[in-house]
Amino acid sequence: MTELLQIRDLLIGYGAPLTNLINLTAEAGDFICIVGRNGTGKSTLLNTLAGVIKPLEGNCYINGKEINKIKHAERSRIISYVTSRLDYYSNIKIFDLVAMGRSPYTNIFDKKSEQDNKIILQYLEDLEICHIKDKPLYSVSDGERQRAMICRAFVQETPVILMDEPTAFLDYYSKNKLLEKLSELAEKNKKCIVFSSHDLEIAFKFVSKIWLFDDNKVEQFELKDLKARDRLEAAMSFKFSCSD
Amino acid sequence: MSRLLTTIIFVSISIVLGILILIDLSTGQIEIPFREIINFLSFGNNQDENYYILVKEFRFPRVLVAILTGAALSVSGLLMQSIFRNPLAGPYVLGISSGASLGVALFVLGGSVFAGTHAFWGSNVSLLISAGVGAAVVMSIILAVSIRVRDNISILIIGILIAGVVSSIVSILQYYANDISVKSFVVWTMGNLDAVSYKDIMLIFPIIVFGLAGVYLMSKNLNLILPGESFAKSMGINTKVQRIIVFTFVSLLTGTVTAFCGPIGFIGIAAPHVARWIFNTANHFVLIPASSLIGAIFIVSSDILTHSITTQGILPINAVTAIMGAPFIIWIVVRNKRTVI
Numbered sequence: 406m407t408e409l410l411q412i413r414d415l416l417i418g419y420g421a422p423l424t425n426l427i428n429l430t431a432e433a434g435d436f437i438c439i440v441g442r443n444g445t446g447k448s449t450l451l452n453t454l455a456g457v458i459k460p461l462e463g464n465c466y467i468n469g470k471e472i473n474k475i476k477h478a479e480r481s482r483i484i485s486y487v488t489s490r491l492d493y494y495s496n497i498k499i500f501d502l503v504a505m506g507r508s509p510y511t512n513i514f515d516k517k518s519e520q521d522n523k524i525i526l527q528y529l530e531d532l533e534i535c536h537i538k539d540k541p542l543y544s545v546s547d548g549e550r551q552r553a554m555i556c557r558a559f560v561q562e563t564p565v566i567l568m569d570e571p572t573a574f575l576d577y578y579s580k581n582k583l584l585e586k587l588s589e590l591a592e593k594n595k596k597c598i599v600f601s602s603h604d605l606e607i608a609f610k611f612v613s614k615i616w617l618f619d620d621n622k623v624e625q626f627e628l629k630d631l632k633a634r635d636r637l638e639a640a641m642s643f644k645f646s647c648s649d
Numbered sequence: 650m651s652r653l654l655t656t657i658i659f660v661s662i663s664i665v666l667g668i669l670i671l672i673d674l675s676t677g678q679i680e681i682p683f684r685e686i687i688n689f690l691s692f693g694n695n696q697d698e699n700y701y702i703l704v705k706e707f708r709f710p711r712v713l714v715a716i717l718t719g720a721a722l723s724v725s726g727l728l729m730q731s732i733f734r735n736p737l738a739g740p741y742v743l744g745i746s747s748g749a750s751l752g753v754a755l756f757v758l759g760g761s762v763f764a765g766t767h768a769f770w771g772s773n774v775s776l777l778i779s780a781g782v783g784a785a786v787v788m789s790i791i792l793a794v795s796i797r798v799r800d801n802i803s804i805l806i807i808g809i810l811i812a813g814v815v816s817s818i819v820s821i822l823q824y825y826a827n828d829i830s831v832k833s834f835v836v837w838t839m840g841n842l843d844a845v846s847y848k849d850i851m852l853i854f855p856i857i858v859f860g861l862a863g864v865y866l867m868s869k870n871l872n873l874i875l876p877g878e879s880f881a882k883s884m885g886i887n888t889k890v891q892r893i894i895v896f897t898f899v900s901l902l903t904g905t906v907t908a909f910c911g912p913i914g915f916i917g918i919a920a921p922h923v924a925r926w927i928f929n930t931a932n933h934f935v936l937i938p939a940s941s942l943i944g945a946i947f948i949v950s951s952d953i954l955t956h957s958i959t960t961q962g963i964l965p966i967n968a969v970t971a972i973m974g975a976p977f978i979i980w981i982v983v984r985n986k987r988t989v990i
């Protein structure tokens with residue numbers, strides 16, 4: 406059988422490879438957190454999976470198709486991606502930014518249907534940013550920008566969602582709320598969600614699997630595996646609390 | 650911004666443009682009454698044959714060219730600001746107009762230097778092609794640089810350096826070229842809306858309209874490019890292809906108007922900012938027509954100034970657009986903390 410997302414003998418990096426060969430798979434309904442120290446290649450892997458940069462070697466496959474061979478427009482209906490870099494200051498309204506998530510489905514004049522608008526408003530409410538939908542992007546806080554970008558990815562309604570540090574900038578309440586929503590999307594809507602995070606305590610409450618970047622390797626763990634916990638604690642100088 | 654408000658602003662600035670066109674047609678060394686202008690524009694009978702000829706043969710083609718030039722340069726500026734994500738980009742500051750000038754210089758002066766003839770304004774099509782190629786060459790250099798250098802100010806400095814290189818090549822050509830060629834070239838560099846005949850307009854008009862329409866159809870993609878390269882890629886945009894298309898359109902629009910009217914500065918930067926400011930939007934579906942209209946307003950008002958400041962002849966339009974536009978650019982730089990594009 407073919408998994409939804411397959412990473413086969415992949416080398417990632419800019420010029421020089423950051424890790425040894427990566428071999429991983431993910432299925433629909435998987436909720437995966439990428440964990441690792443700074444500079445180990447988490448964002449690079451996400452960029453490669455999203456097709457933003459090319460792999461040095463090896464390939465990633467979606468439904469058996471090589472990611473870089475999929476047409477740009479088609480890919481945007483399969484993968485949505487939230488980058489960690491938000492250097493866009495614009496007078497665009499939050500609503501219009503989020504509405505861009507529908508653009509893979511609209512015509513050349515970007516005409517949105519009733520259905521499109523319903524989807525947009527639904528997710529704006531889910532992420533609790535409906536009250537700022539008419540504000541220009543430059544006027545909102547970093548956390549609100551981050552939620553708007555995440556909202557845009559949800560609106561894209563793709564089977565695969567990739568996110569680079571989606572919990573950055575968010576307050577404690579919003580981090581929990583976001584991860585709750587993500588796990589709901591993975592479980593109920595059978596989305597495959599892969600994100601990187603340094604908020605281990607919160608992330609581990611929700612995710613099922615971990616991709617750990619450590620010692621030039623990327624390994625996959627099930628969180629319920631106790632040996633994996635020891636490994637994670639050693640790699641990240643992290644302590645699981647007894648209640649977990 | 651609501652759709653209604655956007656429509657109201659569009660109607661208002663169109664009315665402003667209309668009024669400015671009337672003023673531009675009526676003022677000059679000979680004042681023509683509005684009534685006569687309106688008669689002309691509504692294909693009515695003019696009471697005075699002289700007025701009719703003056704408007705038809707001289708003033709009307711000039712206004713037409715002014716509008717096309719304003720629209721083409723402003724939209725070029727908007728495209729460059731969006732694709733470089735740089736509020737200071739524009740066809741003039743980044744040396745695209747200089748590139749077109751070099752093309753024209755090689756054609757006009759080079760003919761006299763290398764072939765011993767003065768090519769003069771012999772063939773307008775070859776003039777157009779040489780300007781277009783010149784613009785495209787500089788555009789490609791800037792593109793290559795912009796992939797390596799992301800810093801806005803550095804790209805700007807490189808644009809200025811390219812303009813410097815171009816002007817010294819032009820100086821060398823001028824040194825060797827014969828008097829007639831040099832004179833016609835120098836007059837051309839001052840920017841001139843008068844030198845254009847109806848025959849030329851038949852050539853310029855379809856090119857500009859085609860360019861503007863093509864650009865308008867790119868609005869959706871331009872909106873998606875604005876938040877950044879990775880964003881655009883993940884939204885299904887082939888950024889490389891889009892860049893090449895944008896560069897082709899900019900070279901076409903800037904090259905065409907520069908070939909006929911000379912390198913006209915500052916409108917390309919200023920008009921898109923005014924459009925963003927008035928319409929309070931980042932949506933290219935609004936910004937492209939808005940920049941066209943505002944660019945046309947800019948240049949028609951500059952044109953009015955060229956013949957109303959002095960009673961003796963006409964000032965070069967480049968001098969007027971610089972006086973109006975340069976302070977505006979200084980304002981953008983000074984105000985710039987988080988510049989909105």
